[in-house]
Amino acid sequence: QKEVEQNSGPLSVPEGAIASLNCTYSDRGSQSFFWYRQYSGKSPELIMFIYSNGDKEDGRFTAQLNKASQYVSLLIRDSQPSDSATYLCAVKASGGYQKVTFGTGTKLQVIP
Amino acid sequence: EPEVTQTPSHQVTQMGQEVILRCVPISNHLYFYWYRQILGQKVEFLVSFYNNEISEKSEIFDDQFSVERPDGSNFTLKIRSTKLEDSAMYFCASSSQGPNQPQHFGDGTRLSIL
Numbered sequence: 001q002k003e004v005e006q007n008s009g010p011l012s013v014p015e016g017a018i019a020s021l022n023c024t025y026s027d028r029g030s031q032s033f034f035w036y037r038q039y040s041g042k043s044p045e046l047i048m049f050i051y052s053n054g055d056k057e058d059g060r061f062t063a064q065l066n067k068a069s070q071y072v073s074l075l076i077r078d079s080q081p082s083d084s085a086t087y088l089c090a091v092k093a094s095g096g097y098q099k100v101t102f103g104t105g106t107k108l109q110v111i112p
Numbered sequence: 113e114p115e116v117t118q119t120p121s122h123q124v125t126q127m128g129q130e131v132i133l134r135c136v137p138i139s140n141h142l143y144f145y146w147y148r149q150i151l152g153q154k155v156e157f158l159v160s161f162y163n164n165e166i167s168e169k170s171e172i173f174d175d176q177f178s179v180e181r182p183d184g185s186n187f188t189l190k191i192r193s194t195k196l197e198d199s200a201m202y203f204c205a206s207s208s209q210g211p212n213q214p215q216h217f218g219d220g221t222r223l224s225i226l
Contacts, residue, residue: 032212043203043217044155051212088155092212098143099168100215102155 002027004091006103014111019076021106023089026070032092033065033072037085038105044088048074079110114138116218118204124224125194133189133221135204144187145205145215146179148172155203161187191223199225 003026013019021035032051036044050056050063050072062075072091076083086105093099117136125131137144146158160168161179178190187206191198201222205215 032214034214036217043201043220046214046216049212049214090155097168098145098160098162098207099157099170100145101157104154 002030002091002093002101004089004101004103006087006089006106008104009107010109011106012109012111013079015079015081017079019079019083019108019110021074021076021087021089021108023072023074023103024070025072025089025091025101027091027093027101028067028070029094030067030070030091031094033063034090034092034100035061035063035072035074036088036090036102037083038088039085044090044102047087076108079108081110081112084108084110114140116204116206116216118202118218118221120221121219122222122224124226127196127225128193130190130192131194131223133191133202133204133223135187135189135218136185137187137204137206138208138216139185141206141208141216143167143207143209143213143215144179144181145207146189147203147205147217148200149203149220150200158189194223194225196225199223 035047048063060077064073088105089103144161201220204218207213207215
């Protein structure tokens, strides 16, 4: 069973701070890694994706991937109350499979 | 920005009835998916569809479920003889050509089985 693990939170950070969200995965052959944001009652919204080891930055968001440690993280700089949501880590396996396995998500609360 | 559209937004059905959930994927996308999310739980993969056939399915996707692309734009999920435990949000997603392309989700259909 290929698993994606996240701390369910809630993770509370003050407005303007850096939020750090973490995810580990069990399938060493995984190739693609995605972060989705999900507001309550809404659908997952793609935030970032990363394929290679290292960092990838997009605006206030930075995704970090370490395949050796089977670890992927999302940093949100200058956190805003509108960033309050559940952040879903999603992993796609190797071998041409299209299935994406989701973690349970980390609930982020940004306190004004 | 192109988006995945799903109808209806909410479907209420009696147990044992059949339901069809509809999706219009992003127009130039080639891979289509259905996921479900039971309230308070994680998003779960059901099925992927490519080149007019199922390319992958989960153990959840049993004989009760079927998918179809009846024309060039729609992608449907049919659930026969619905059960109470089928109550969930059902999300359609699509992605473009390529092994690592991200999947873009529709707003979902909330299915309530009574």
